[in-house]
Every structure is written in structure tokens, then in C-alpha cells.
Amino acid sequence: MSSGFDPIIHPLNRLQICALLAPIDEMEFSLIREELQVSDSVLSKQLRYLEEAGYIQPRKANQGGRQRTWLSLTKTGRKAFAGHVRALQEVAEQADLLGN
Amino acid sequence: MGKNDNNNDKLTAEEARRSLDSIRGSGKRIVDQLHVPWWHDPLLGLCLALLVMHHGFPTPLDILSVALGCLGVFFVLHNYTHQKVWVSGWRKGKTEVVSYIFFVVYLIVFAASYYFNWKGYTWVVPLSGAFIFVALMIFGRVWMAVWRKEMEESE
Numbered sequence: 001m002s003s004g005f006d007p008i009i010h011p012l013n014r015l016q017i018c019a020l021l022a023p024i025d026e027m028e029f030s031l032i033r034e035e036l037q038v039s040d041s042v043l044s045k046q047l048r049y050l051e052e053a054g055y056i057q058p059r060k061a062n063q064g065g066r067q068r069t070w071l072s073l074t075k076t077g078r079k080a081f082a083g084h085v086r087a088l089q090e091v092a093e094q095a096d097l098l099g100n
Numbered sequence: 101m102g103k104n105d106n107n108n109d110k111l112t113a114e115e116a117r118r119s120l121d122s123i124r125g126s127g128k129r130i131v132d133q134l135h136v137p138w139w140h141d142p143l144l145g146l147c148l149a150l151l152v153m154h155h156g157f158p159t160p161l162d163i164l165s166v167a168l169g170c171l172g173v174f175f176v177l178h179n180y181t182h183q184k185v186w187v188s189g190w191r192k193g194k195t196e197v198v199s200y201i202f203f204v205v206y207l208i209v210f211a212a213s214y215y216f217n218w219k220g221y222t223w224v225v226p227l228s229g230a231f232i233f234v235a236l237m238i239f240g241r242v243w244m245a246v247w248r249k250e251m252e253e254s255e
Binding site for chain 2: 005010012015016019020022023024025026027028030031035061063068085087088089091092094095096
């Protein structure tokens with residue numbers, strides 16, 4: 001197991017959240033939900049794990065009379081995501097070399 | 101932990117490939133979601149042009165143009181950061197180079213405009229404003245094209 005492997009990021013939904021947030025600054029909650037095709041509660045739960053780990057940061061603002069939330073990856077989160085993707089690539093490449 | 105959690109120490113190649121497949125195409129999906137209102141670049145260009153030209157206006161118009169320029173820039177940035185997705189002009193990568201080039205061009209035009217106006221060539225003032233407006237429009241398109249390409253290449 002590569003040292004970059006991160007069990008917090010590894011679950012599919014969380015990995016996809018990080019992949020969506022990695023190349024940008026912020027994305028709104030509703031758009032992440034649409035992209036992942038999950039319910040509000042499922043997304044909130046996954047985001048809580050990432051937030052508790054210090055990987056994402058929410059920003060809330062009122063717009064058009066309702067509260068909206070934007071999410072961004074923190075510096076720690078970006079580093080952890082990059083390391084995790086590298087670990088996944090290493091495992092896949094090693095298996096390819098061994099012909100698995 | 102969630103239903104799809106995996107805390108096993110052994111990550112299989114199959115699982116790694118499945119995870120990588122699940123995030124492939126994220127860049128393209130983000131590109132499709134980034135919608136910048138059409139009026140952002142023209143308004144930002146107009147504000148930056150005002151800020152470049154302000155020294156050529158008599159008082160209190162010069163102060164008013166600085167205030168309007170700053171307010172306009174703030175308004176555009178505020179609106180941009182309230183889109184569903186937004187990306188900083190200064191993000192790391194090739195787009196950062198494009199931003200620095202524009203920044204340097206802006207400083208040179210500002211300094212040249214100030215200097216030549218001081219020397220008596222007052223026609224330089226509107227010319228520098230027009231130049232910055234056009235440069236911003238071009239810069240906006242180039243920046244977006246570079247970003248899109250970078251996103252697609254990162255797949």
C-alpha cells in the first residue's frame with residue numbers, strides 16, 4: 001500500500017467530490033449533488049467527513065433570498081487528493097506490469 | 101463511515117482502476133459547467149480602462165473614475181465568485197502565466213499613459229483606456245481557451 005493512500009478520500013463519492021473540486025476554486029453544493037446524482041443528505045454526510053478531516057472548506061452566502069453553500073478543497077485536501085490518486089495509479093500500474 | 105467506505109489495508113488493482121475510472125472525465129464536466137456571464141469581460145475591461153485613464157481627468161472626475169472603477173471590479177468579482185463554479189485567474193498552471201502577462205501589460209500601459217500625459221501627449225489617455233479594454237477582452241478569451249485545454253489534457 002502506497003503511503004499516499006487516504007482512507008478518508010477513498011470512498012467513491014468522496015473521491016468524486018475531491019476530483020470535482022481539485023481543478024477549481026469553488027463549486028456550489030447543488031451542482032456537486034447533480035454531478036454525483038445523490039440526495040442532499042448523502043452529500044452532506046460525505047462532505048462532513050471531508051470537512052472534519054480538514055480537506056474541504058464551506059462558504060455560505062445569501063443569494064436571491066436563500067442560503068447557498070460553496071465548497072472548496074483546502075491545501076491539505078489538495079495534497080491528500082493528489083497523493084491518493086498517485087497511490088491508485090501506482091497500484092494499477094504495478095498490476096499492469098505484472099499482467100493482472 | 102459511509103456505506104462505500106473501505107478501510108482495508110489491501111487495495112486491489114481492480115478497485116484502484118474502478119476508482120480512477122470514476123474520476124476520469126471530471127475536468128470535462130467542470131468545463132461544461134463554468135458559465136461566465138457575457139457582460140463580465142466588457143464591464144471589467146471598462147473598469148480597468150477607467151482606472152488606467154483616471155490621471156487624465158480633472159478633479160473631482162479623477163476620484164470619481166477611480167471609485168467607479170474599483171466598485172465595478174468589486175461587483176464583477178463578487179458576481180463571478182457567486183457562480184455555481186468559479187476558477188481564480190491566478191490558479192497554478194498555464195493560466196497563471198496568461199494572468200501575469202496581462203498584469204505586466206497593464207502596468208506598462210498605465211505607466212506609459214501616465215508618463216506621456218505628463219509630457220503633454222494627452223491623446224495617449226483615451227488610447228491607453230481603449231487598449232486596456234481590448235486587451236482585457238482578448239485576455240479573457242485566451243485565458244478561458246488555455247484553461248479549457250488544460251482541463252482536457254489533465255484527463
